[in-house]
Amino acid sequence: MKLIIAILHQEDEPLAVEDLNKKGFFVTKLATTGGFFKNHNVTLLIGTQDHLVSDAITILHKDAGKRQEPRYYPQPSASGPTVLRRHLPFPWKRKQETAPFLFLI
Secondary structure, X not given: OEEEEEEEEHHHHHHXXXXXXXXXXXXXXXXXXXXXXXXXXXXXXXXXXXXXXXXXXXXXXXXXXXXXEEEEOOEEEOOEXXXXXXXXXOOEEEEEOOOOEEEEO
């Protein structure tokens, strides 16, 4: 038996849990906070047999971390201090979010 501890974004949790349940994995969900994503996290505890670990990890990588979010960067201004200009199409970039953090025990 193995225990997978998966820390992922709260937004990724519903799809990940649904797909894990469809494949026969039972999941315990814990609402957590911390520095991994600097946002709302969810920790999933997944107990599984040794030969099914790779299947669970594949599902987690498929369902979590695929979202892209705009990130705003300061734009220097000639007339004053640096400001964030959210109304302009630039300077923002879409940043690919990271895959879930996984621990295998």
